[in-house]
Amino acid sequence: MTDTQDVVIIGGGLVGLSIACHLAEKGVTRIVVLEREAMWGRGSSARSAGGVRLEFSHPSSVQFSQYGLEMFRRFEDLFGISASFNPCGYLFLTRDPQRWDRMQQLAAMQQMLGVPVELLSPADLARRYAYIEMPDLVGATFCAQDGIADPASVAYGWARRARELGVKIRLSELVTDITQTRGHVSGVVTASGSVIQAAVVVNAAGPQARAVGALAGIDLPVDPYRRSVYVTTAFDGLPPQIPMTLEFENTSYIRREGSAILMGMSDRLEPISENTDTDQESLEKLVDTVLRWVPRLETASIMRGWAGLYEVSPDDTAIIGEAQALPGFFYAVGFSGHGFMHSPAAGRVVAELIAGEAPFVDISPFALERFRYQTTGEAFVI
Ligand SMILES: Cc1cc2nc3c(=O)[nH]c(=O)nc-3n(C[C@H](O)[C@H](O)[C@H](O)COP(=O)(O)OP(=O)(O)OC[C@H]3O[C@@H](n4cnc5c(N)ncnc54)[C@H](O)[C@@H]3O)c2cc1C
Structure with missing residues (x-):
């Protein structure tokens, strides 16, 4: 043919x-x-x-996100189906002083492009997000325009x-x-x-x-790398609306998934592969990592999980x-x-x-x- x-x-x-x-x-x-x-x-x-967020290192990547965010907000008007955009914000946490210097420099560039990124001190974080326990936190950024949508x-x-x-x-x-x-x-x-x-x-x-x-x-x-995500059963031990929150050094993140909590991790030890299986080892690694900074999740139960591939460039x-x-x-x-x-x-x-x-x-x-x-x-x- x-x-x-x-x-x-x-x-x-x-x-x-x-x-x-x-x-x-x-x-x-x-x-x-x-x-x-x-x-x-x-x-x-x-x-x-x-996740949909505006914080990136290259101005062009920031502009890519701004276009995407605006489209997801207006998706129902444009395409007749809602993208379910939830502006829960993005919170990035770091324990590394050098990374914190770079984040502050990049925040200045992002703000010039109209991104309302805020710089938070450990005291700010403790006041706003008491459920995060990270005694060695150096700093955090928060952007209220960011959020999550439905792919x-x-x-x-x-x-x-x-x-x-x-x-x-x-x-x-x-x-x-x-x-x-x-x-x-x-x-x-x-x-x-x-x-x-x-x-x-x-x-x-x-x-x-x-x-x-x-x-x-x-x-x-x-190159493809496996990345795993797990979701708890309904969990009321954290506020009903929390930002998509990522901590850089151990590469884990959490966000709300309805009344549950979704958690994920980019395990840097994963080899290049097209493996998309979940397994006990990845689950335990993720749970151990997340509990170190959100100990309240100790009482949550995992309901389901999945793995997919990041398509990673150098x-x-x-x-x-x-x-x-x-x-x-x-x-x-x-x-x-x-x-x-x-x-x-x-x-x-x-x-x-x-x-x-x-x-x-x-x-x-x-x-x-x-x-x-x-x-x-x-x-x-x-
Ligand atoms: C666990 C996880 C969490 C993520 N979280 C986020 C997030 O919060 N925010 C975000 O922005 N992104 C996130 N991503 C990344 C995002 O999902 C991907 O970057 C995005 O889906 C890539 O889309 P794509 O169309 O390029 O790839 P794909 O969706 O993989 O599409 C490529 C398609 O090509 C097809 N294909 C391949 N080879 C051939 C062939 N020879 N002939 C015909 N068809 C072929 C495949 O079957 C596939 O359907 C996440 C990814 C994972 C795995």
Whole structure:
């Protein structure tokens, strides 16, 4: 079966669906999203903790989040389904004086971009969040505009709009090859035997971005790491509304999930793998870590948990652009655990690039070519 499209998007997760939607809204008609699973949004997108925050190290990342936050707030007006945005705020805690210096410098940049980030002393924290017991805390930042939203509703809203605008979403289609003609991308081949010709192919394959890049001969430095999340039964030992709270040094976080508590961790000892199993070891490590700073959770019971993959780049920042070595091959990958909040802006800038327009945000911090030089890692990531 041979088919001809204007744009092929590989990956039906949040990033691929956002690109499809933004492109279709620009009037591009022949777009196909190819997803290897039998449902869209089943990869990392289904495992997200739903956090949306404005604190980042690069101004462009801050602007990406501002665009995403605004879209999630207005999602129901725009797409007819609520993203359930809850402005519970984000609270970052650190015990490290050097990190605290950097957070304060970055707060000045963030404030210049309109982010209402507050700097909190240990005394402020004790007064506002008495349930956090961290005697060696050095400082904290809080942003009241941040919050949490529902990734599944966002994926559904974009998929529905994209289809209304004529985008085809083909499920159970594993892309096995990317073809080239005279140095330009020319289409893809799938495991079911489909050959789709297109002058534009987009890699939005999340944790599988490196493998999909290799099909085009483009090395995209993105590796998958397991990240686990657990949810308690209803728990009234903490206030009903608490911020999404992250502590950097042991890389754990908590937030409310309805009347329960959701907790997660980015265990730095996890090897590169596509393992998405939960296990006793990861659960015990997470619980031990969280109890050290929220001892009141001692009486909570774990009800369920899941694991998914972070798609991590060397500096914890996305890689977005068109391959210099293969015109027509675009990528939006390596979101490093913040791809939900950045998926709206990623969709917009990739659509702008494909349409030959200037991106609405400076995307040079996301260039693949930056890895030829020394890069500064993202500070606000665990
Ligand atoms: C536990 C956890 C918590 C997280 N919490 C947050 C958070 O609080 N806030 C936030 O912003 N982000 C969070 N993230 C990160 C966020 O979920 C991801 O960054 C985002 O979902 C990436 O979306 P994606 O579309 O790039 O990837 P995916 O959703 O993985 O989509 C890629 C798709 O490509 C498909 N695919 C791969 N290879 C092929 C192929 N060859 N052919 C066809 N299809 C293919 C896959 O099946 C998959 O569906 C979290 C992630 C995890 C795991």
